[in-house]
Amino acid sequence: MTTPTSEGLVRGLRAEARRLGFAAVGITSATLPEEVAADLRAWLAEGMHGGMGWMAATAGRRASPTAMWPGARSAILLGLPYTPAVDPFRNEGRPDAGTISVYALGRDYHEVMKPRLKALARWLLGAAGGGEAKVFTDTAPLMEKPLAARAGIGWQGKHTNLVSRRHGSWLFLGAILTSIELPAGGEPGAVASCGSCSRCLDICPTGAIRAPYRLDARACISYLTIEHRGPIPERFRRALGNRIYGCDDCLAVCPWNRFATAPADPGLEGDPANVAPRLAELLALDEAGFRARFRGSPIRRIGRNRFVRNCLYAAGNSGMPALRPAVAALLADPDPAVADAASWALAQLAG
Known part of the structure; x- marks a missing residue:
């Protein structure tokens, strides 16, 4: 078979990714700058990861994709939109109802994304005529957000989540690491653009965003309702309001969401029963x-x-x-x- 040029391979890869439903595609080298690892170490040293002990245990492998898989040469980052069809603040004033984060209203995104990532990886290896690839859906010590920023999908906002000019805050991230060398490239206009905006910091019910780009998971409602085991500290209980799984506040107020026009992927299938249970x-x-x-x-x-x-x-x-x-x-x-x-x-x- 004839092996395509790197540029041709990337064009085909992007087309196949779009066909599989990914709204954003970016490619970068399978490395991260030392400052990313240093920032992670400092964050862990302050105990901001709370009870997520696996983050400290895997810190060495998180430092860079090649620390986890030495054979990795390129990282392909994919974004699947989950733009909510309902208002994230829909249950304010509804004390009889519990509020579930909009990302969890439907099917588990891991189950939706992983088969598509595997299909794209198979396509890539077939088109390239060989090589190796591994897929990741938030289940391995891979720092998807810094990689997605380097790949040009968006930037990490002051709330530390990824923000895209085209999709706002509503993207699930997946990644493919491959031994194939691919030219880097992402979405247009992915330069950090938070400016002087502080809406995400101002709205956080518990003050978990201690400073721009500095999230203390121990106070984050998403962490407390999902990851934290045992009783939630009393000082945070009133701030939970009626949030029973996750929190959307810092994402929902981001001004860039007004440009998020792509609907949620049909495979995520939101369940109406979860909107105001x-x-x-x-x-x-x-x-x-x-x-x-x-x-x-x-x-x-x-x-x-x-x-x-x-x-x-x-x-x-x-x-x-x-x-x-x-x-x-x-x-x-x-x-x-x-x-x-x-x-x-x-x-x-x-x-």
Whole structure:
């Protein structure tokens, strides 16, 4: 077979990526500057990763893709849009409902992206006539956001998430590392453009964005409701409001989102039942009910206990005495964090 030129290979790669549904494609070398690793080390040293011990354990491999896979030469970064069809702030003033982050309203993005990344990697190796490739969907010690910024998909905003001129804050990132040398190139206009804007810092309910580009996960509602095990510290419970899985505030206020016109990928299939689920129904979930209710959803990975714990904090913040029976029924829950949250919520409702 005739091997295409590097430029021809990249053109074909971009076309195939678009066909598979990826809205953004960028290519960079499989390296990261030393300052990225240094910043990671400083962040870990301050303990800002909270209970995510795996981040510290894999810090050496996170420093650069070649530290994880020495054979990597190029990194292909892909963006899948999840532009929300509903208002991220839709449940303000709805104390009876729990708010789920818009990214988790539908199917688990890992399950949607990984088969497509594998298909694109197979295409690449076939078109190149050989080589190696590995795919990643937020499940390995790979720093996708700095790589995506170097690949020209966007830039890391002051909230530390990626921002794109074309897609705003609403992109899932995937990556392909390959042994094939590819010319770098990304989207037009990917230069950092936050300017003097501080909306993401100003809106954070817990002040987790300590300074521009500096996020303390220990105070972040997304971390607290998804990653944190055990009782959430009392000083943060009121700030949770009715957020029961994740938080969109810092992303939702970004001015660049007004340019995000690409709809969410059809494969993500948002579930209308997750838009404003009633807390009374969620508090009644047992393990089997939770698994059935969130089959195929990213919510399922945190388990029933952590999810019901979050719902109890929302109930405590609701000011709705009608929720007392549902809360009281969980005072003797076998999980200590659930029982503790029920006790706290009941005290709030009594007050």
